[in-house]
Amino acid sequence: MHSLYIVVDRLEDWAPYYPSSDLVTVEAYLTLPESKKAGKTQVINLCRDYDYLGTGYYCSLLAEARGQRVIPSIRSINDLANHHYYRLYDNNLDKYLGKYPAGYGQPDTEYFGIKIFFGRVSYPPLEKLARRLFELYPSPILNVEFKRGERWEIVGITPGNLAELNENEQNQFAEAIDAYSRKIWRKPRSRKRFRFEMAILYNPQEEFPPSDTKALKNFIKAGNDLGLDVDLIDKNDFARLLEYDALFIRETTAIDHHTYRFAKRAESEGLVVLDDPDSILKCANKVFLADLLSAHGVPTPKTQLIIRDKPLDFDELEQSFGYPLVLKIPHGSFSRGVVKAHGREELENQCRELFKESAILLVQEYVLTDYDWRIGFLNNRPIYACKYFMARGHWQIYNHSSDKAKGKSGGFETLAVHEVPKDVVKTAAKAVKLIGDGFYGVDMKQIAGRNVIIEINDNPSIDSGVEDDYLGEDLYRIIMEEFVRRLERKHSAYA
Incomplete structure (x- = not known):
């Protein structure tokens, strides 16, 4: 069964390139027999016309209906049709341009354009811009036009046409599609014991990551045991999301941040994702949380x-x-x-x-206490509990007050959930239901007969020897089992 279709309007559009058994015309692709529609398949849609209800549009539409992964997606096609709103997606996009890129065109040029092939461009000063535009509009070929006023700015973004490339551009396209396809399908076919593919987004340079290196290895092992092929990816791997069935974010999240863009894109492409973008939106802002909890009568300081x-x-x-x-x-x-x-x-x-x-x-x-409670929830079920003690001589768990104390934190005690006072778990559960059914950590304090919510974390810490101190490997398995459950539910809906 095919794992890749390269779809063109006419076979002669592919004439400048090496023959490929993956090549099909759009007519052949749209009329595939049922036996060739199923399975995990990637589609590279190189049709000439992406206009609404054009052949390219129908190619991507039916690919998504068949549960296949297609570039460009319908969302990307629609976004490109409204490219004038690109600032809604990234208000800082023009910062990648800077001053007029020396060496490109003539010094007195008022307009110039580039072609981006799978996120790659031949002009090094615009490589970061090319990657960012490919993140926003994943498409095989992008035509980008620039105009110089007080500064350079983007005035047009449109999908490119394979049949209109000159010889030099054909060489660039060939190199780009080869790199892109090798990156996506580079895994040996012998690894078929895995039912699903998962990406864990992390930042190896993060000062306080949600999971340390050993915990990440434990997640990978637990996933492998359950039939998940787990890869670690970082912020530079945005274009690889289509490789995977699920995304697990193990990097501190924020709205104006690549973690949110990863979550948003993963959700739009049908991946199972924790943290989902809605949970990030709700948990990342303490103003929103304070108002939400107050409106529903959940006690807070x-x-x-x-x-x-x-x-x-x-x-x-x-x-x-x-x-x-x-x-x-x-x-x-x-x-x-x-x-x-x-x-x-x-x-x-x-x-x-x-x-x-x-x-x-x-x-x-x-509110002065010796420790904060942290109750971890997954799918509205408490799965672990910790006491985090204040840093020595400080009123918070983490002490950022001086260079000498920077990064120091207090001790901890990990307990079984059933050892936690029932009213603590009950209050935490009430708060979590206002957010969703994802993976959360609820921080609480107990004072004078009150249980008050301090915050709800959409990306709670799971560090080896801390949060897993009671459950051990079972904690990682519980989390990965939830991914498998959601993946099986999702795929059964397409069956």
Whole structure:
């Protein structure tokens, strides 16, 4: 059974290239017999016409209907038809252009264009831009036009036509499709014992990663045992998402970040993904979480929003919260962007500094405890529990207050879920249901008979010897089993 179809309108469009058994006309592809439609198949759609209801459009449409992976996808075709809105996808795209790229065209040129082949371009200064455009619009050939005003900017992005390439461009295309196809289908056929392919997105340079190296190896082993072929990928592997059936993000997430773009694209391509983009949106911003939890009666420390452009009533804040009080930026993680103020002068100074990062801050009552609870949930079921103790001589789990203490954290105690007070688990479960059915870590404190939610993490830590201290290898297996369950459910729906 074919694992690849290269689809063209006419066989002569492929005449400049080596013959390929994977080559089919669009007519032959659209009328494939049922026996050749099933299975894991990649489709490279090189039709001349991607217009709505054109042959290229129908090629991608039926590929997706058959459960095949196609480039360009229907989403990419539609996005390219509305390329003037590209800034909605990446408002900083023009930063890759910089000044006029020296050496490209003539110095007095007001317009110029490039062709991008599977994310590759022949002009090195525009390589980063080419990769980013391919991430936004995965398509075999992209024509990009530029215009110079006060600075260079993109004025057109359209899909390219294989039949219109000159000899030099044909050579570039041949090299690009060869590299792209080898990258996607480079795995030996002997590895068929795996039912599904999974990517784990990680950052080997991250200071506080959600999972350490040993934990990542444990995830891979657990996945292999369950029939998952697991690869580690990083931010440079965006174009490889079509290789996989599932994406597991093990890098600290944020909205204005490649992790969110990976999650969004994976979801749109039908992959099973944790963290899903909706969970990232809900959990990544403490302002949203505070309002969500308050609206549903989930207990939290006393909290108030303050706005940069609105005059602050410090007297009212002091009367309402007293000292010390806590200030938080909405998007901090691992105790970053969370500070304590002991008096008026310190409060004013901290507000001034934090408002440089965010237009909105949270003021929160100071809750002193020896430890925070972390209850891990997967598919709305608690699967592990930890106590995270405060860093020595500090009021937070992580101490970022000085270079000497930087990165130091407190101890921990891992427990069985049934050893946790029932009211703690019950409160955490109530909060998680407001987010979704993904993988979350709920941080809580117990004070004076109250259980209060501090935050909900969409990307909770799983480190070897910490969160797995009670369950061991079973914790990794539980998480990977959920991926398998979702994959089997998804694929049974297509059967």
